[in-house]
Amino acid sequence: MIDPQTVQQILDAADIVDVVSDFVSLKRRGANWIGLCPFHNDRNPSFYVSRAKGICKCFSCGEGGSAVNFIMKHEQLSYPEALRWLARKYHIDIAERELTDEERQAKSEREAMLMLNEWACQYFIKQLKDTQQGREVGLTYFNERGFNQTSLDKFRLGYSNSQFDAFYRAATLKGFNRDLLFSTGLCVDDGHGGGKDRFRGRVMFPIINLADKVIGFGGRTLSHDKQVAKYVNSPESIIYNKSNELYGLYQARRDITRQDKCFIVEGYADVISMHQAGFTNVIAASGTALTEGQIHAIRRFTNNVTEMFDGDAAGIHAALRGVDMLLTEGFNIKVLRLPPEDDPDSFARSHNATEIQQFIDENETDFIRFKANILLSDAQNDPIKRTEAITDVVKSIACIPSSILRSVYAKECSAIFGIGEDVLLREINKFVRYNRQKRQQDRDREKAAQQRAAQSQGATPSAEAGAPTAADAPTLDTTSATPASSARVEKAKSKSSDIQIQERAVIRLIIKYGYCLLPATPEHDTTTVTQHIANELELDDMSFSHPVYKQIFDLARQVLPTFEQDFQQFSAEVQTKKQQYITSQMQQDGDVNFEDMDSAALIHALERKQKAVEAQATARERKQIKEYRSNYLEKLLCSHIDDAVRNLACEMAAEPYQLSKIHTQFATIVDEIDRLPQLVDEMIYNWKNALVEELIRQVKEQIGNASSEQQIVLMQQLQEYYELRRQLATLIGDRVVTP
Numbered sequence: 001m002i003d004p005q006t007v008q009q010i011l012d013a014a015d016i017v018d019v020v021s022d023f024v025s026l027k028r029r030g031a032n033w034i035g036l037c038p039f040h041n042d043r044n045p046s047f048y049v050s051r052a053k054g055i056c057k058c059f060s061c062g063e064g065g066s067a068v069n070f071i072m073k074h075e076q077l078s079y080p081e082a083l084r085w086l087a088r089k090y091h092i093d094i095a096e097r098e099l100t101d102e103e104r105q106a107k108s109e110r111e112a113m114l115m116l117n118e119w120a121c122q123y124f125i126k127q128l129k130d131t132q133q134g135r136e137v138g139l140t141y142f143n144e145r146g147f148n149q150t151s152l153d154k155f156r157l158g159y160s161n162s163q164f165d166a167f168y169r170a171a172t173l174k175g176f177n178r179d180l181l182f183s184t185g186l187c188v189d190d191g192h193g194g195g196k197d198r199f200r201g202r203v204m205f206p207i208i209n210l211a212d213k214v215i216g217f218g219g220r221t222l223s224h225d226k227q228v229a230k231y232v233n234s235p236e237s238i239i240y241n242k243s244n245e246l247y248g249l250y251q252a253r254r255d256i257t258r259q260d261k262c263f264i265v266e267g268y269a270d271v272i273s274m275h276q277a278g279f280t281n282v283i284a285a286s287g288t289a290l291t292e293g294q295i296h297a298i299r300r301f302t303n304n305v306t307e308m309f310d311g312d313a314a315g316i317h318a319a320l321r322g323v324d325m326l327l328t329e330g331f332n333i334k335v336l337r338l339p340p341e342d343d344p345d346s347f348a349r350s351h352n353a354t355e356i357q358q359f360i361d362e363n364e365t366d367f368i369r370f371k372a373n374i375l376l377s378d379a380q381n382d383p384i385k386r387t388e389a390i391t392d393v394v395k396s397i398a399c400i401p402s403s404i405l406r407s408v409y410a411k412e413c414s415a416i417f418g419i420g421e422d423v424l425l426r427e428i429n430k431f432v433r434y435n436r437q438k439r440q441q442d443r444d445r446e447k448a449a450q451q452r453a454a455q456s457q458g459a460t461p462s463a464e465a466g467a468p469t470a471a472d473a474p475t476l477d478t479t480s481a482t483p484a485s486s487a488r489v490e491k492a493k494s495k496s497s498d499i500q501i502q503e504r505a506v507i508r509l510i511i512k513y514g515y516c517l518l519p520a521t522p523e524h525d526t527t528t529v530t531q532h533i534a535n536e537l538e539l540d541d542m543s544f545s546h547p548v549y550k551q552i553f554d555l556a557r558q559v560l561p562t563f564e565q566d567f568q569q570f571s572a573e574v575q576t577k578k579q580q581y582i583t584s585q586m587q588q589d590g591d592v593n594f595e596d597m598d599s600a601a602l603i604h605a606l607e608r609k610q611k612a613v614e615a616q617a618t619a620r621e622r623k624q625i626k627e628y629r630s631n632y633l634e635k636l637l638c639s640h641i642d643d644a645v646r647n648l649a650c651e652m653a654a655e656p657y658q659l660s661k662i663h664t665q666f667a668t669i670v671d672e673i674d675r676l677p678q679l680v681d682e683m684i685y686n687w688k689n690a691l692v693e694e695l696i697r698q699v700k701e702q703i704g705n706a707s708s709e710q711q712i713v714l715m716q717q718l719q720e721y722y723e724l725r726r727q728l729a730t731l732i733g734d735r736v737v738t739p
């Protein structure tokens with residue numbers, strides 16, 4: 001439904017670092033960027049992003065791929081949906097035609113629910129702005145609370161009409177079907193074949209996920225009636241998993257990264273008021289203790305969390321809840337206790353930014369210290385309560401992964417409690433051991449459960465999807481035609497899988513270096529890797545047996561002319577820039593002081609400078625051209641619409657030592673690209689060799705079963721193959737340089 005040009009435009013615009021940064025906080029590491037992997041529970045950054053290659057990859061769990069792959073995986077979208085997502089991000093217009101009924105049906109339920117929620121969000125905003133009730137009731141309420149227009153826009157606040165089915169009727173009229181209205185929870189069945197609205201006469205807070213999608217709503221009542229629930233929330237659904245969401249994270253994420261810190265508050269109003277006051281790294285867990293899923297969401301952006309809570313007793317109590325989990329995950333936690341009469345919302349509204357900042361600076365306290373002091377003062381002189389308090393604090397300290405930090409706290413708490421440091425440490429270590437055992441047990445149990453599940457499905461752990469392995473190597477016809485002993489079949493399989501391995505090595509070269517140049521040799525002119533391989537294969541009438549490899553090879557050849565055109569244009573641009581660079585460098589005086597020179601010396605100095613600048617510019621030009629050649633096809637394949645092509649390309653593009661040079665700081669690895677000519681010939685040779693070996697094996701097998709007449713013919717054939725093998729060996733003999 002999206003035309004190829006637009007697709008290309010989207011793929012060109014999608015900068016992988018930019019795309020991943022929407023979800024993960026990245027740090028520069030050499031030529032790459034690294035961060036915590038969003039696809040597994042990552043403690044140390046193992047997620048690499050290469051801007052030049054346009055791909056990302058987790059070296060721990062293996063997830064990754066191009067920008068499209070990343071969005072598909074992260075947002076659970078199909079390929080075209082992911083393209084749309086990227087198009088929206090980069091403001092690229094896609095001419096969408098109206099969907100037919102069938103297409104509407106076919107759209108994934110998820111997508112449909114998100115579409116409805118988005119429409120509902122806009123509907124509620126319109127209600128707030130453009131209806132009398134919305135303005136008189138909703139807008140007045142927001143104004144009284146001090147929310148300005150910027151905040152209303154930023155958090156997309158709205159209003160739901162008090163009529164019992166106003167939304168239901170509007171949405172039905174718009175063509176949204178009943179099932180969808182119920183599955184999103186926006187409406188509920190009225191029991192008479194119709195529906196009524198979940199949210200009525202409430203101000204609406206949409207819950208927006210990291211992908212800027214409305215996944216649910218919270219609606220606050222404006223009635224003071226104690227019988228009426230203060231908040232009504234969307235139910236859990238396939239798009240809304242409450243325990244993974246944090247209110248405000250979408251709006252706060254960039255600032256959390258920038259400041260490497262976030263504040264956690266309780267409710268919607270707290271978040272909005274803090275943002276409005278200029279504190280834009282504030283999020284809320286929405287009235288519950290933090291869950292593991294929420295903690296993982298935060299950890300992608302920062303390790304530093306400050307809990308901000310109401311100064312009253314209930315607030316303190318809430319602040320102590322659920323923090324052990326944060327400690328376990330290695331967070332640095334602080335608490336900020338507000339004055340007793342305040343919650344973050346009222347505090348932010350009654351103070352200006354400077355005052356708030358000053359209050360933070362003066363009152364932010366380390367969590368463990370805070371907990372120890374609070375519990376101790378609660379216990380007063382009751383020895384049993386004191387013991388309980390100490391145990392409670394000890395448990396928290398035991399959650400901290402760093403042993404150094406644990407002993408620092410042991411020291412500090414020994415002073416607070418007046419207990420020997422060594423006694424505390426002993427107690428702490430007891431819990432550390434206990435926690436460790438418990439984790440191990442959990443892991444074992446999980447593993448056992450997984451194994452049971454796998455067995456009950458009758459499935460063996462399967463190889464990575466899309467990555468052809470030796471296991472799915474096609475067997476040659478001859479081997480399957482002649483029933484052979486199982487030992488023989490095994491051997492045959494391993495032989496033909498050897499061919500597959502060689503094919504794989506060759507297709508890998510195509511993917512990574514297909515449009516790089518091979519220098520001229522006595523046998524051929526300067527040519528691309530793809531063309532060279534094509535020639536070689538044609539020479540011996542060979543082709544890829546694996547369908548995906550074949551597809552990729554065909555693509556590489558088809559796109560070659562387009563590449564050549566693009567390359568012409570690119571190198572022309574590079575030329576122009578090079579000349580501009582040289583000119584601008586020559587115009588700058590730099591470190592040569594021309595004024596004191598006589599003209600001969602001046603000319604000499606200028607000539608020297610010119611040479612140096614030109615050499616520098618040429619080096620840059622070479623590098624850019626090399627990169628362009630090596631990245632063009634790889635990028636194209638890594639974003640290809642075909643799953644198998646894309647996955648294979650991404651997998652090969654993301655090989656660890658290619659992506660990351662940090663592992664090789666001390667060892668000099670010659671870049672593959674610098675020894676391409678040998679490499680290409682070597683791989684083709686290996687492949688041909690594997691084929692000949694296979695042919696020899698087959699003929700030998702046939703000889704065993706053949707009549708004596710046939711045997712003579714077969715023997716001749718065998719001799720031919722031997723000769724072929726010998727020729728191959730000498731041909732390649734002095735060219736192959738094994739690493």
Ligand code: CTP
Binds near residue numbers: 233266268285286
């Ligand atoms: N909450 C909820 N359902 C409730 C009560 C509370 O989901 N019945 C969640 C909301 O996310 C709310 C947060 O818990 O924002 C904190 O609750 P509370 O302090 O009562 O709400 P505030 O947002 O502070 O409301 P207000 O200041 O408008 O009274």
Ligand code: MN
Binds near residue numbers: 267269270343
């Ligand atoms: Mn409040």
